[in-house]
Amino acid sequence: MTIGCSMSEIRVRFAPSPTGYLHVGGARTALFNYLFAKKNGGKFLLRIEDTDRTRYHEGALDEIFTSLRWMGLDWDEGPEVGGDCGPYFQSERLELYKKYADELVEKGLAYHCFCSSERLEQLRATQESSENPQATGYDRHCRGLSADEVKAKLAAGEPSVIRLKIPDSQTITFDDVIRGKISFESDTLDDFVLLKTDGFPTYHLANVIDDHFMRVSHVLRGDEWITSAPKHVLLYRAFGWETPIWAHLPVILSETGGKLSKRKGAASVMDYYREGVLPHALFNFLALLGWSPGDDKEIMTLEEMIELFTLDRIGAKPSVFDSKKLEWMNGHYITEASAETLLPEVKPALVELCYINADYDDSKLIPVIEMMKGRSKKVTEIAGTLNYFFVKPSEFDEGSMKKLAKQDNLVEVLTDIANGIESLTDFSAESVDALFHSYMETKGLGFGKVGMPIRVAITGVGGGPSMHDVIAFIGKEESVARLRAFIEMK
RNA sequence: GCUCCGUUCGUCUAUCGGUUAGGACUCAGGAUUUUCAUUCCUGCAAGAGGGGUUCAACUCCCCUACGGAGUACCA
Structure with a gap:
């Protein structure tokens, strides 16, 4: 009887943009979504937010897919697996966004703006640098254009964007599962862009439309989105749609302070793989960043984490990525792992180091790994330290x-x-x-x-x-x- | 500048008004391992500051300080 997605189901999504590798912050967001979906018998969707053609990175998609799968974060719907709410690439849903943007214009809730980027830049510069700096934002220059004026400009082929009309003097309040009620004054928001000159939507428009049509029930995303949330509330209102339940996850900070980034150590998931971190160790460690099962339990199987996972046990404060603890946890899981599961990681490294040939007998390798795994913190360390089993030591401690x-x-x-x-x-x-x-x-x-x-x-x-x-x-x-x-x- | 969010050991956290504020990582010491690692034991170490509310506050409210995020035709 239902075509497409059913209404009552718990549905969450991870929506990366293909601009680079998957970093641990993104992985943690994906992980929380995954855990929440599995806990509630719901669906975990993957959606690619490729609406910025200037930042698109060749190879980023593969890296993201590989990273997610390596961690065991397989998606129920999305690229390569399909689903009833596709397509799952925003670049393939352009008509949908345009249709709804136009609809808002027709309803008088949005308008065409013909301002050049030069004018916008200048506007911002004066707002920022004047003696008494004011809040920056679009000055509604084109909001007052008459219907005829707009028609004429459009007919003349002038490039335009569509902006949302922000209502005056309204308090916009929404609920966040983790933080409670959050309010913003509409006057602090500017008439933001919905549809860009190139016909692509902005994040705000696309994410609201997609979450609606993909029947996303809960949005678990990074807390850098909190300040955008009121814009999304306004959009849901403009469309007359019900909002999803929001939970804004705290950011992960680097050990040196500030947001975790590539510059502050290995921040990409695949870097941890290359360093010899076991996927479950990273999974378990990341799960504990911002979430806790409530008791003293730290080492958990995937099943245990799913069983214990609830949104109300996610904290609101940013957490620091403690690589020492990850190392400890990784060492724990390596010791626990069977030599057989470690073999596929260790053997190629040994061949690479020229200690053995590729056709070396696995059954002879197993006991060596067995002897060494208990004293290694990283998988790569195993290969590096068992040289003497195969070759004469060339130097002495x-x-x-x-x-x-x-x-x-x-x-x-x-x-x-x-x-x-x-x-x-x-x-x-x-x-x-x-x-x-x-x-x-x-x-x-x-x-x-x-x-x-x-x-x-x-x-x-x-x-x-x-x-x-x-x-x-x-x-x-x-x-x-x-x-x-x-x-x-x- | 403006807006929003946050603040318990160095770090991750428990505590949902009454506790000697608990656990884990790190670090230090010890035991076991006739090596190293593991394991085990012990120790170090915390409620940012100031006001309220209350018989009682880490827990609720306000202010300050500090930290973070946002402030794009990026997500």
Whole structure:
């Protein structure tokens, strides 16, 4: 019985504009929308706001789609998946915007403006620089044009925009789920543009029309939109449409203060991917920026977050992006992840570093990742630190070498162990471990005097998984060879 | 300049008038790991300031200060 979208459904949208990469602020907005939709059995739509042809960036769309999908923020309706309320690119809905802009003109609620951009610039300059600076804004120059004048100019082909007539002396009040009632005086608003000279709509017009026809029930967007909200209220009134429920999300600030931006560290979602951050770690971390489940719970599965998510638990204050905490959380999820899920990220990096060939046996790689994942904060770190499993160390940790220099029986210990390993008939992690223990006992030496030199000689570093496991993986011959080479070097 | 929003440990936050203001990250110390990391324990650390309302205010109201956003034919 219903064609298109049903009325009562919870429907939210994420509406990025294809001007560049998806940054974490946008990702957080998308994430809150996603969580809200899933929690309420609603729909999460993706709409592309490509109404500014001058800022369009080739490749931005792909980056946005990839980023969202990488984080698991799959949309129910939108580009590439379709839906009943399309098209989901605003550039493909131009006729709709024009139709409704014209309608407002006919109703006398909007008007054509023929002012040149030069005049507008000059106007703003005088408003800003005069002795007593006043609020800036359009001076309604063309609002008083008669119907005949407008007709003549239009017929003459003069370029024009359509502006909304802002009513005088009205208090515009709307509800924000997060902040409560917010009011603006209409006199502080100017007659803003609805339709540009090139026939494209401005954000204000397009977003109101689309949210209406896409039956968006809740608008969860960044709080930089608060000051535009009264304009949208006026538009909904002009059209006679019901407004959606608004929730303006607090911004994310950088650690150095100010809005998070590209200049202040890696702000794009894909940068975090490249750095070795797990998608769920970013997801979980971002969810906690501005929202809290209400108790002390921080590490959550997607299902838990969906279950616990409610709008009234979103705070109003801007939060600072704490990369240390993200790192901690990422480390937590890496430790928890299975070696199998980490493999696709780690293996290509190892090939890239020339430690292994692309056809290297995965089943041999799994145990190595297993040994290393617990001590890595980033996925990329795993590949970077397990070089010694595959290649002879080319350099030795300075601090560890200094300690070894103080040990006078160093060569003796290493020689004994090399000989010991070589003579093992049942070479395995267990037998190597047993060898270490019996050697320490007979010589009356602690692990620091035995294990440490071996570790440095074989791996080049002062820390890592149990040495007997490392040696078992590397193999008898290679281990002995590395020990002997190290002795030679001394 | 004007408009709007915000303000609990350094950071993310809990508290919806009555608490020794709790947790997490960071940092410091300790235990475990005969290494490192992990893990565990302990510690450091907060209601911007000033007025009200109330028996009682971090919590409600006002002012100030500070921070942020907007002020485009950008979103």
